[in-house]
Amino acid sequence: MKISDYSFDLPKEQIAQYPPEERGTANLMVLNRTNQTIEHKNMQDLPDFIDENTVVVFNNSRVRKARLFGTTMDSGGRVEFFMLEKKAPGLWEVMVSKAKRQILGRNYMFEGGASGRIVEVVSTNHRLIEFDRDIDDDYLDVNAHIPLPPYIKRDDDNADSERYQTVFSKEIGSCAAPTASLHFTNDLLDRIREKGAEIAFVTLHVGLGTFAPVRAEYLDDHEMHFEDFYISNETADIIENAKKNGKKILAVGTTSVRTLESSWSDGALKRGTQRTNLFIKPGYEFKVVDKMFTNFHTPESTLLVLVSTFATKNLIDKAYTEAINRGYMFFSYGDAMLIE
Secondary structure, eight states: OBGGGGOOOOOGGGBOSSOOSSTTOSEEEEEETTTTEEEEEEGGGGGGGOOTTEEEEEEOEEEOOOEEEEEETTTOOEEEEEEEEEEETTEEEEEESSGGGOOTTOEEEEGGGOEEEEEEEOSSSEEEEEESSOOOHHHHHHHSBOOOOTTSOSOOOTTHHHHTSOTTOOEEEESSOOGGGGGOOHHHHHHHHHTTOEEEEEEEOOOGGGGOOOOSSBGGGOOOOOEEEEEOHHHHHHHHHHHHTTOEEEEESHHHHHHHHHHEETTEEOOEEEEEOOOOOTTOOOSSOSEEEEEOOOTTOHHHHHHHHHHOHHHHHHHHHHHHHTTOOBSTTSOEEEEO
16 A cells, blocks of 8 residues: 555644643544444543453653754854764764754754764764763753654643643653653543553653654555563563453553554563564554554554554544544644544
């Protein structure tokens, strides 16, 4: 299949620029794969679709404040650095703006009094920069900014520091939020537990490649970026016991889906730290996930391909058309979908 088969037209006013005024109040579309039906609900209705035979799996990765602005020492120009990977204390691989001007040896000043210089040109817009001090998450939390997705056409504000994190975020390392989980409040989690369902957590650090466009014409020619993930012994035990006892696995977000599907082998989950570049596309057979909770995704994206593979393309096409006609909000801060 071609990636162009996963295109759709979306009015720009339906691209959510801000989260709902109150967390946990978004619209919820419910798709039933067996009956090919669509229902329109609210996030507060979600616990009604969960019972004691369900395990709900969340990604507890926390978004790093990864956008750091620097000033060139020679010209005073402002440059944006996206902190990708810490290589050593004070040494980071970064993605830079105005890339052609960011040459080897160029020096910068940063918020908080830090300075740094480019010590290697890694690729077209990636650089290795050496700072005069250890740039850790404590420094970034004070001096850097939340990395909102490119389709949110505004600067981040103080509210984003909370609303672009899940209420259970724990392990710092993501370049973007596992956005399906942004809908959940502590009250909703309590109500899910009251239904008798178990809750488990995995950790997948969302990479910058989540926003990378699919440049190949055909799906089979697209190569996914690698992302790191971790599965604890506790979570693996919960999932394995659930599968043995016929319980349903509800994965919250495509990151949870890819984590579980990537590590399942011979009836068990591999424990510990792992990497995945799994591209779930037509023909893939799901081994772990029985239900999925997700957001509405961008056109021609690997995420849209994933949910279309899970729910069937016809049902997702129908659902997206209905969502647009009903004024649903799309993407990171938009509305939600439960696929049963």
